[in-house]
Amino acid sequence: MYPAPFRYHRPATLEDAMALLARLGDGARPLAGGQSLLPILKLRMDEPTDLVDIARIPGMRHIDGQGESIRIGALATHARIAVSEVASRFPIVQDCATGIADAQVRARGTIGGSVSTADPSCDWPTMLQVLDAEVACRGPRGERVVGIRDFFRDAYTTALEEGELVTEIRFRAPPAGSGGAYLGFKKAAPAYPAATVGVHLGLADGQVCRQARLVLGCAGPRPVQSREAEQELEGKDLNRDNLRRAAEAIISCSDPPSDSRGSAAFKRTMLHSLFMRAAEIAIRRARGETVKGGTLYV
Amino acid sequence: MSETTTGRVPVTITVNGQPCTREIEPRLLLVEFLRRELGLTGTHIGCDTSFCGACTVILDGDAVKSCTLLAVQADGSEVITVEGLEGEEGLHPLQQAFSEHHGLQCGYCTPGMLMSSLALLAENPDPGIEEIRKRLGGNVCRCTGYQNIIRAVQAAARALREE
Ligand SMILES: Cc1cc2nc3c(=O)[nH]c(=O)nc-3n(C[C@H](O)[C@H](O)[C@H](O)COP(=O)(O)OP(=O)(O)OC[C@H]3O[C@@H](n4cnc5c(N)ncnc54)[C@H](O)[C@@H]3O)c2cc1C
Ligand code: FES
Ligand code: FES
Numbered sequence: 018m019y020p021a022p023f024r025y026h027r028p029a030t031l032e033d034a035m036a037l038l039a040r041l042g043d044g045a046r047p048l049a050g051g052q053s054l055l056p057i058l059k060l061r062m063d064e065p066t067d068l069v070d071i072a073r074i075p076g077m078r079h080i081d082g083q084g085e086s087i088r089i090g091a092l093a094t095h096a097r098i099a100v101s102e103v104a105s106r107f108p109i110v111q112d113c114a115t116g117i118a119d120a121q122v123r124a125r126g127t128i129g130g131s132v133s134t135a136d137p138s139c140d141w142p143t144m145l146q147v148l149d150a151e152v153a154c155r156g157p158r159g160e161r162v163v164g165i166r167d168f169f170r171d172a173y174t175t176a177l178e179e180g181e182l183v184t185e186i187r188f189r190a191p192p193a194g195s196g197g198a199y200l201g202f203k204k205a206a207p208a209y210p211a212a213t214v215g216v217h218l219g220l221a222d223g224q225v226c227r228q229a230r231l232v233l234g235c236a237g238p239r240p241v242q243s244r245e246a247e248q249e250l251e252g253k254d255l256n257r258d259n260l261r262r263a264a265e266a267i268i269s270c271s272d273p274p275s276d277s278r279g280s281a282a283f284k285r286t287m288l289h290s291l292f293m294r295a296a297e298i299a300i301r302r303a304r305g306e307t308v309k310g311g312t313l314y315v
Numbered sequence: 316m317s318e319t320t321t322g323r324v325p326v327t328i329t330v331n332g333q334p335c336t337r338e339i340e341p342r343l344l345l346v347e348f349l350r351r352e353l354g355l356t357g358t359h360i361g362c363d364t365s366f367c368g369a370c371t372v373i374l375d376g377d378a379v380k381s382c383t384l385l386a387v388q389a390d391g392s393e394v395i396t397v398e399g400l401e402g403e404e405g406l407h408p409l410q411q412a413f414s415e416h417h418g419l420q421c422g423y424c425t426p427g428m429l430m431s432s433l434a435l436l437a438e439n440p441d442p443g444i445e446e447i448r449k450r451l452g453g454n455v456c457r458c459t460g461y462q463n464i465i466r467a468v469q470a471a472a473r474a475l476r477e478e
Contacts (some may be wrong), residue, residue, distance in 0.1 A: 068341070
């Protein structure tokens with residue numbers, strides 16, 4: 018058997034799960050889709066005393082995409098989000114959900130598990146930062162809502178306190194006349210990406226940038242965002258020179274590790290071309306065109 | 316099962332239509348449950364990193380990697396393995412098509428390929444090449460170069476549509 022022994026619990030309600038986690042202390046882990054946790058347990062990189070299976074808890078699977086406030090339950094899977102109304106309304110969400118891993122992993126893995134893992138190569142953290150999302154958490158001391166930038170503290174480290182669970186992801190519908198794109202590059206479907214870029218642009222008169230959100234993934238311990246880079250675009254013409262300057266500004270804040278997915282230099286080059294492509298797709302989408310985005314692999 | 320559980324726990328998983336109840340350790344993976352507890356060795360283990368897809372089975376309608384799932388997580392669920400494909404009249408159209416179109420050489424990846432293809436065709440009876448590639452992206456084959464696998468899935472789709 019691959020994982021070390023642990024006790025298994027399957028509480029029926031969120032309240033029971035929180036009470037259990039609080040009682041069991043720091044040896045316990047919540048278990049959602051298991052698509053990050055199981056590989057870790059199999060390699061014995063972690064040996065929890067207890068797993069608290071939250072996957073069947075009711076009320077955390079919703080994907081509400083109608084109004085101005087979008088809400089996605091922590092247990093919504095990547096696969097269900099990919100075909101949801103939210104994804105067809107906001108193509109950047111679809112780019113992200115369809116690019117994660119392969120069909121098998123997408124069927125099990127959840128958005129809540131992805132943000133809770135805070136893996137620097139995971140896609141949701143980077144994409145959700147582009148949308149200024151918020152993370153709703155529930156714990157022994159009640160509910161609180163954490164801005165996504167404050168939620169990620171370091172690689173694999175979040176603002177979650179002991180006994181706290183992510184219950185919902187929220188973001189405001191981007192205004193009309195704006196568009197976003199999320200692009201990544203990986204060597205195969207079941208591989209994690211080597212580089213990812215999320216871009217969201219608000220346009221005035223079809224060419225001038227009102228607002229820019231630029232975030233890089235796999236490029237440091239946390240998603241990389243830079244106000245200076247965004248200001249290279251805001252109030253300016255979205256021509257190639259300005260876009261290139263913004264790309265250089267944000268990439269200069271990144272620190273991609275050299276690893277099996279490529280050298281730091283390769284990843285910087287990749288980030289640059291992904292950035293230019295993502296920006297172009299975001300602009301075209303803001304103008305109402307239908308353009309394909311997402312993660313590329315061979 | 317809301318109580319604290321130490322040691323072995325009872326699970327019931329319906330595999331290929333047969334409810335199977337066993338007392339197992341919570342750390343037992345679904346693939347080990349199938350292979351060791353039930354003797355269904357058609358589901359293969361091809362890696363330790365959740366990469367290869369050889370272990371793919373259908374869990375409540377979805378193709379999943381049975382090496383990346385605890386058997387306790389599947390408690391109360393329905394699982395279909397490669398052993399569940401063959402019917403009264405012989406091979407399933409997917410198995411027939413893989414055989415006819417040389418969709419396998421060593422056969423190690425084949426159970427997983429078949430189960431991913433089964434999930435795809437249940438959802439879309441007429442998938443294009445691009446969609447087949449996408450849906451089989453989590454299944455690695457070291458022998459065939461994939462072209463014949465894609466042809467086999469297309470042929471099976473045609474056969475199933477004509478049924
Ligand atoms: C082969 C493979 C390829 C992959 N490729 C990619 C990829 O390209 N891009 C990508 O983004 N991801 C990828 N993943 C990871 C995948 O997206 C996971 O689904 C996701 O990271 C974790 O979600 P989960 O529901 O499976 O969480 P789990 O594995 O169940 O849990 C992960 C961690 O989060 C904690 N947790 C889970 N849910 C909550 C919650 N609601 N509140 C608090 N803590 C919680 C758990 O305790 C655990 O520590 C890949 C995984 C595999 C196996
Ligand atoms: S055995 Fe390789 S993915 Fe399951
Ligand atoms: S036939 Fe040998 S791995 Fe696919």
